[in-house]
Amino acid sequence: MISFDTPTNLNGAELLDELAVVGIVLDKVKQPPQLRADGRLYLDILETDKTKAAAVVAAHNGTTVAPEPTIADKLASVGLSLDELKAAILGGN
Amino acid sequence: MATGRIGTTPALQVRWSKAPAGGTTSLSGLDDNSVSLVYSVGYEAVYRNGVLLSRTNDYTATDGTTITLIDATIAGDIIEVFANQTIPLSDTYSQTVADGKFINNTLTTTTGDIIYASAANTPARLGIGSTDQVLKVSGGIPAWGSAGVTFVGCVLTKSIGQTIANSTDVDVTWDTESLDTNGFHSTSTNTDRITIPSGYAGKYLVISQLSFGNNTSGSNRRARIYKNTTQLSTANVPPNRATPVASFIADMSVGDYFKTAAFQDSGGDLTLEGNNFSQGATVFYVSYLGA
Numbered sequence: 206m207i208s209f210d211t212p213t214n215l216n217g218a219e220l221l222d223e224l225a226v227v228g229i230v231l232d233k234v235k236q237p238p239q240l241r242a243d244g245r246l247y248l249d250i251l252e253t254d255k256t257k258a259a260a261v262v263a264a265h266n267g268t269t270v271a272p273e274p275t276i277a278d279k280l281a282s283v284g285l286s287l288d289e290l291k292a293a294i295l296g297g298n
Numbered sequence: 299m300a301t302g303r304i305g306t307t308p309a310l311q312v313r314w315s316k317a318p319a320g321g322t323t324s325l326s327g328l329d330d331n332s333v334s335l336v337y338s339v340g341y342e343a344v345y346r347n348g349v350l351l352s353r354t355n356d357y358t359a360t361d362g363t364t365i366t367l368i369d370a371t372i373a374g375d376i377i378e379v380f381a382n383q384t385i386p387l388s389d390t391y392s393q394t395v396a397d398g399k400f401i402n403n404t405l406t407t408t409t410g411d412i413i414y415a416s417a418a419n420t421p422a423r424l425g426i427g428s429t430d431q432v433l434k435v436s437g438g439i440p441a442w443g444s445a446g447v448t449f450v451g452c453v454l455t456k457s458i459g460q461t462i463a464n465s466t467d468v469d470v471t472w473d474t475e476s477l478d479t480n481g482f483h484s485t486s487t488n489t490d491r492i493t494i495p496s497g498y499a500g501k502y503l504v505i506s507q508l509s510f511g512n513n514t515s516g517s518n519r520r521a522r523i524y525k526n527t528t529q530l531s532t533a534n535v536p537p538n539r540a541t542p543v544a545s546f547i548a549d550m551s552v553g554d555y556f557k558t559a560a561f562q563d564s565g566g567d568l569t570l571e572g573n574n575f576s577q578g579a580t581v582f583y584v585s586y587l588g589a
Contacts (some may be wrong), residue, residue, distance in 0.1 A: 217465030
């Protein structure tokens, strides 16, 4: 693990995509970036990739607002499906 | 047969009996019953036809194996020697020494009393305890006490939420100690850690329950438990109303620590809820199970 200053707007998935562009490929499931309690960002990369990765991390400005959930997602969050909603509306319940 | 007791000299007594030929003055070796003549000088008793002979006047006995009669036997005489053989003991205690070494049985006064050393070479009495009490150590000496188990461990919570960046393992920090029996956690340094205190190395049950803000985007909400930097356990759940719970039983040494990390892939930041969250608590706790 190699540590870096944490960028202001960190988005781990986008950061891994940006690292992949410069040839540093990390598994999004097994090797996600780690933000530790010391406030620094840790990446599971080789020491030889440190300079390249540092430039990517410093330039990183990720998306921090989650995309708006779909209607189906919103219904699912309260335990309903679209079909159930339709049935309720059409059935008058 | 050797007899005696501590502080005295036991003796071995042999009855040597023989009908020697007439004219015999020297008695030694095996008797008529194959018993050897062995005696301690001065402790022998010599009989001739049932009459006790007088030492020096009737016989001499100087070497422990031979008796020499002054008057030679005549045919038909029976010579019997009661040969008392003293047996010297080199490792013996006098009564005074023994009294100083052995524990007097009057030290115990009651059924169930136990004798222990209150200091080196100092026996002392511990009276029997009460029903269901167990023997413990208090102040360096044995003592009876309750067998009840005392909880050792800590329970940590968050008073406010913590932002978890998208697709990043984020160490969870803890600002509230609902329980902390032995200084497992600090609210000022390494607030993400539960560190094993002195005297409590052993097995621990560790549980991390992380309650994420409600968001249905992405596919994973995750809790991970670490022992130092090594991952022990991971719990993944789908995003809707996500409260992954990871647990493990780990063998810990003094100074080792647990921490837990949160992960989510909603696409943006997501809050790990504090304990005012209605859907579930964010909590991290350990319980000491024993050595």
